[in-house]
Amino acid sequence: MSQEKLAFLREEYMNLEAAGLNWKLRTLQGNSAPHCVVDGKRVIMLCSNNYLNLTNHPKLKEAAKRAIDTHGVGSGSVRPIAGNMDLHLELEKKLAEFKHAEAALVYSTGFAANAGLIPQLAGEGDFILSDELNHGSIIDGVRLSRAEKGIYKHCDVRDLERVLSEIRGKYRRILVISDGVFSMDGDIAPFDEIAKVASEHGAITYVDDAHGDGVLGENGRGIASHFRIEGKIDVEMGTFSKAFGVVGGYVSGSEDLRRFAFNKSRTWLLSASHPPPVAAACIAALDVVENEPTHLENLWKNTRYFKKELKRMGFDVGNSGTPITPVIVGESVIAQQMSAMLYDEGVFALPIVFPMVARDRARIRTIMNAGHTSADLDTALAAFEKIGCKLNVL
Ligand SMILES: *Cc1c(COP(=O)(O)O)cnc(C)c1O
Numbered sequence: 001m002s003q004e005k006l007a008f009l010r011e012e013y014m015n016l017e018a019a020g021l022n023w024k025l026r027t028l029q030g031n032s033a034p035h036c037v038v039d040g041k042r043v044i045m046l047c048s049n050n051y052l053n054l055t056n057h058p059k060l061k062e063a064a065k066r067a068i069d070t071h072g073v074g075s076g077s078v079r080p081i082a083g084n085m086d087l088h089l090e091l092e093k094k095l096a097e098f099k100h101a102e103a104a105l106v107y108s109t110g111f112a113a114n115a116g117l118i119p120q121l122a123g124e125g126d127f128i129l130s131d132e133l134n135h136g137s138i139i140d141g142v143r144l145s146r147a148e149k150g151i152y153k154h155c156d157v158r159d160l161e162r163v164l165s166e167i168r169g170k171y172r173r174i175l176v177i178s179d180g181v182f183s184m185d186g187d188i189a190p191f192d193e194i195a196k197v198a199s200e201h202g203a204i205t206y207v208d209d210a211h212g213d214g215v216l217g218e219n220g221r222g223i224a225s226h227f228r229i230e231g232k233i234d235v236e237m238g239t240f241s242k243a244f245g246v247v248g249g250y251v252s253g254s255e256d257l258r259r260f261a262f263n264k265s266r267t268w269l270l271s272a273s274h275p276p277p278v279a280a281a282c283i284a285a286l287d288v289v290e291n292e293p294t295h296l297e298n299l300w301k302n303t304r305y306f307k308k309e310l311k312r313m314g315f316d317v318g319n320s321g322t323p324i325t326p327v328i329v330g331e332s333v334i335a336q337q338m339s340a341m342l343y344d345e346g347v348f349a350l351p352i353v354f355p356m357v358a359r360d361r362a363r364i365r366t367i368m369n370a371g372h373t374s375a376d377l378d379t380a381l382a383a384f385e386k387i388g389c390k391l392n393v394l
Pocket of ligand 1: 135137179211
């Protein structure tokens, strides 16, 4: 009988498959690198978040190995009980320095930071106002809150202002949350204006800088540095899983924020701390980002070249201000075909289709890596041009 109880598992999967919305997992054989092996084929990687190619940096690998020798492979506990290691504190101290903040707190993932902290910052009698295209981990964090919820139009500061005026005086606290960089389009939220408008209305600001860390601003310090508004965003959240090449979420801001966050976030209190090699690799990532500017320079050099060439060929590359470049092709089937043909040519880039983006805005999403050579980019660009012509996108 248990089979009948679980029949929905198969039925729901079949529905996804019929709609073409099921995930088909690709397998990396070996490391995540600018060149790698995916499902048995050597490809140029154009869809990882490994912006600075730190996943393979010798200093990070060495730090992780050393930490295994000195601290073992696991932390043994959650941090409030017996899993708070010197390495975790060292990482938070370095991170706060990097972000030019008073303090920082590390979570197991960025998802855990959003899901654990947002519902504590706003509760009953409060209001959370989100950009309509915010990341799923923000959406889940907001759903876990008892606060009232609203959205403003994507990156539209006038609309944000309109909603803030409407709700003025009606709530105890107002929290304005936005991605810093939106991962589907690569566009940057206008946080200089968002912070200003929010502050005029007494609202708290919260940025999810997952795609800005290591990429935007001086030395990759993130979106606040990019807009020269350091200290003006109340809560900065980010991740070590993208440009920093490891894994782990964080928040940075005041010492009050840090203490509040770790006393209140259940995802922090009730989930084990980072294994020593992870914490050590994150520390090394911050060192590398501070001391080896060539990675960031290469990332932006590659980004400028790749975007310029795609535009010259006539592709619609949207409104990105970052190393994420969408190649917008129209219908979902075209994007799916294009991705398959690119793979045949040795270029790995995945389609993003409805319902992740509008039906007629399906795209191949590309992400640059500091480790791509100009020969890699030329190979990838030639494949895009050839396939774009074949599919009548160009
Ligand atoms: C990737 C991502 C996260 C999740 O970060 P993890 O550390 O991988 O859990 C959160 N927010 C945004 C905007 C992201 O792109």
